[in-house]
Amino acid sequence: MQLVIEGLSKKYPKNKLFENFSYTFESDNVYAITGENGSGKSTFMKIIAGVIPASKGTVSIFENKKKIDKDNIHQILGITAPYLELIEEFTLKEHLEFHSKFKKLLVGINLDEEIERANLSKSINKNVQEFSSGMQQRLKLILSCCYSSEILLLDEPTSHLDIKGIAWYKDLIKRTKQKRMLLIASNELDEYNDFAKKIINIGSYLN
Numbered sequence: 001m002q003l004v005i006e007g008l009s010k011k012y013p014k015n016k017l018f019e020n021f022s023y024t025f026e027s028d029n030v031y032a033i034t035g036e037n038g039s040g041k042s043t044f045m046k047i048i049a050g051v052i053p054a055s056k057g058t059v060s061i062f063e064n065k066k067k068i069d070k071d072n073i074h075q076i077l078g079i080t081a082p083y084l085e086l087i088e089e090f091t092l093k094e095h096l097e098f099h100s101k102f103k104k105l106l107v108g109i110n111l112d113e114e115i116e117r118a119n120l121s122k123s124i125n126k127n128v129q130e131f132s133s134g135m136q137q138r139l140k141l142i143l144s145c146c147y148s149s150e151i152l153l154l155d156e157p158t159s160h161l162d163i164k165g166i167a168w169y170k171d172l173i174k175r176t177k178q179k180r181m182l183l184i185a186s187n188e189l190d191e192y193n194d195f196a197k198k199i200i201n202i203g204s205y206l207n
């Protein structure tokens, strides 16, 4: 699978972010999207996810050289981002059941074990609105990493996680990153340094 970006630019009325960014992302690779605060990392991830439009340029996804229709992109995308919330009135168990209707589990993943590893077993029947921010973040990461999305977008993946939570995150990524394309938008070395082969400073794409 390839994510092909051509001539991508984004500007707001009072703010130019990146300009003329072109790149081809490939499966089975981890990429870090870096840049200082306000440089446009989240904006870039939102454009790829189709949440907001670009000012210029194109984002296309190809599987075996065949372009994937925009309407089918959500099938292959997994996202964890601060602006994507869990469903407040659902319990953890209901989230897993709901997610399982749309996406298959990754081969080799046992959800009970993953919930245990994330230290969430005791909260399986709790509404997520009773969860702490760190618990919600761990659930968000399980939902994106443990289900089969060929392209995974993680924006600030360790936000709200403590030291134990960061160690858990790193282990989760190591076990689930194979064969997919993983983009991590981050300013924290801890979030990508162990896995990312390519580092793209989106803030440097400004003429």
Ligand SMILES: Nc1ncnc2c1ncn2[C@@H]1O[C@H](COP(=O)(O)OP(=O)(O)OP(=O)(O)O)[C@@H](O)[C@H]1O
Binding pocket: 012, 013, 015, 017, 035, 036, 037, 038, 039, 040, 041, 042, 043, 044, 187
């Ligand atoms: N809807 C919007 N309208 C106008 N400006 C916006 C909008 N959304 C974001 N911006 C601005 O675009 C810039 C880039 O924001 P973005 O959140 O993508 O940066 P970031 O690199 O992810 O930052 P951080 O490291 O702080 O998370 C910021 O200056 C922000 O204020």
